[in-house]
Amino acid sequence: MRFPLALPLLLLATACVPLGTPITDPNGTASAPGQKAPEYYADKTIRYQDYVYDPSVKSVQCYVATGVNTEVFQPPVVPLGQSQAITLEFDVLGGQSQRLLAKLVHCDVDWQPSVLTDMQFLSEINEFLITDYRTGVGGKTPYFHYRMRAPGVKLSGNYLLVVQTSAGVPLVSRRLLVYENRVQVSLKPGIVVGGQERYTMQQLDFAVGYGGVQLVNPAAEVKVVLRQNFRWDNAKYNLRPTFVRDADRRLEYQYFNFENAFPGLSEYRFFDTRSIQAAGLSVQSINTRTAPTAVTLVPETPRGTLAYNQYQDANGQRVFESREFGDGRTNADYANVTFQLRTPQPAPGPVYVLGALSDWQLKDEFKLAYDEAQGLYTGTALLKQGYYNYSFAVGQGAGKAPNEVYFEGSHQQTENQYDLLVYYRPPGTRADLLIGYQAVTMNNRQ
Known part of the structure; x- marks a missing residue:
């Protein structure tokens, strides 16, 4: 359940700069096979994931500004046309403010940079100076607090918001999702098929209806990602439909080997x-x-x-x-x-x-x-x-x-949130669109 705390509504500005060399593993490091991974903050190569590149950067939050007191718990997922509601804020330790810039990177379904030019997904220059910052006061640790709002985009899909210094050194990156409701997503709690697992696992059954849109070879070309509590580290990828109902223009995903099940864990x-x-x-x-x-x-x-x-x-x-x-x-x-x-x-x-x-x-x-x-x-x-x-x-x-x-431990009774991301790349295009999205709460207490 969400913890009811009062926080003021955050207002923001925007910012960025040229990026480093991408890596092939969106959740890994840039070290070669057989080599020891670099110390966490030593490698400044841009990673296409939620990442902090400098130990002086602390307390990063990325959420949707809704104006309610629990807005910081809203993940950075918005419908197309509302991307400017996504807010990023963070602290930089030290007694001297910095000139920070931000840039938006369009990514494919696998969180690698797409081949689109900036003007294909933005209507403005892709470099934003962060002008909204204030000094921390009243404490023993000096810091500056920065905040900005993401720029508006023209396409749905995956975006990486990267903040860098004026010298091009990355400080922080965050994944943003912009979706369209072009398909009908049905996500609901399922019943785990198994023995002891029925007491420890939580299963999500889902379906994608595409009656209102023309999809070419949807069984192979539609890609879905299933997340628990909006996390990427344990998300389910490469889930294929178990039933393709061409007459109903519907893909169904119902598994029997826990492909769509997560450990329920315990309340945190x-x-x-x-x-x-x-x-x-x-x-x-x-x-x-x-x-x-x-x-x-x-x-x-x-x-x-x-x-x-x-x-x-x-x-x-x-x-x-x-x-x-x-x-x-x-x-x-x-x-x-x-x-x-x-x-x-x-x-x-x-x-x-x-x-x-x-x-x-x-x-x-x-x-x-x-x-x-x-x-x-x-x-x-x-x-x-x-x-x-x-x-x-x-x-x-x-x-x-x-x-x-x-x-x-793990319990089926635990309250957790789940969401489903539905991607599709139309033939002849170069962008993976996020054509459907739905979130659901398992064991909702409200």
């Missing part, structure tokens, strides 16, 4: 640092004598064997707010937050804190170290004041989704 863990004068939820102690302030969270324990526990969460997201001073965007301070996880034995792989706070990636700054004598994993990360959701995940190697089930 959480902590509240909106106040650093008094301990909030899941906070064990606060030391305001240090700079930055040191926050230690209550030690957590594995939930893999526990029964399902229902409570409201934010599906892995977070929101920034200060209860000591006014606007959380510029008045919230940073703190060194220490995570703790008690377990009698180490996991079968490296353990990380995972969530929107880590861009759903296994970052070194969120990696936990194990103390065998204490039976305790610990790790510290610099985080802005706010309310956070997260989980503990075990790394399973390059190219594999992190294992959250090991520490978090």
